Amino acid sequence: MPTPTMEDYIEQIYSLISTKGYARVTDLAEALLVHPSTVTKMIQKLDKENFVHYEKYRGFILTDKGKKVGKRLVDRHDLLEEFLEIIGVDEELIYDDVEGIEHHLSWNAIDRITDLVEYFKEDEQRILDLKKIQARNESANKDETK
Numbered sequence: 001m002p003t004p005t006m007e008d009y010i011e012q013i014y015s016l017i018s019t020k021g022y023a024r025v026t027d028l029a030e031a032l033l034v035h036p037s038t039v040t041k042m043i044q045k046l047d048k049e050n051f052v053h054y055e056k057y058r059g060f061i062l063t064d065k066g067k068k069v070g071k072r073l074v075d076r077h078d079l080l081e082e083f084l085e086i087i088g089v090d091e092e093l094i095y096d097d098v099e100g101i102e103h104h105l106s107w108n109a110i111d112r113i114t115d116l117v118e119y120f121k122e123d124e125q126r127i128l129d130l131k132k133i134q135a136r137n138e139s140a141n142k143d144e145t146k
């Protein structure tokens, strides 16, 4: 199992490759806000564990194992964004919230959140009902701070 930090790298490499067609050390350093030498060290580690294939002067690619894990991590990220959006979290908070929680949930919890997202998407009325509760709680909160 990859560590949370390794997961961040694999996830980022996977999305860079699917949007740009390739992932370079500089792209990763920029995306993850770390120094390029830190990226290189992690890439070597990921290579050792067979998630990426690293060639010193030519950069790196995801192995089949890396692709499989990468897809799973990107899907998990997307699911959690969708989940927070459905339950009404402010849009500008969603990305950072997902980055904060995604590595700390079990795959069991992810599966159950998948069910819940499906539950809400199956019937618009369920989302409207939730919004009613939210409106009620929000106005109660406002009254408290008056």
Ligand SMILES: [Mn+2]
Binding pocket: 011, 077, 098, 099, 102
């Ligand atoms: Mn993420």
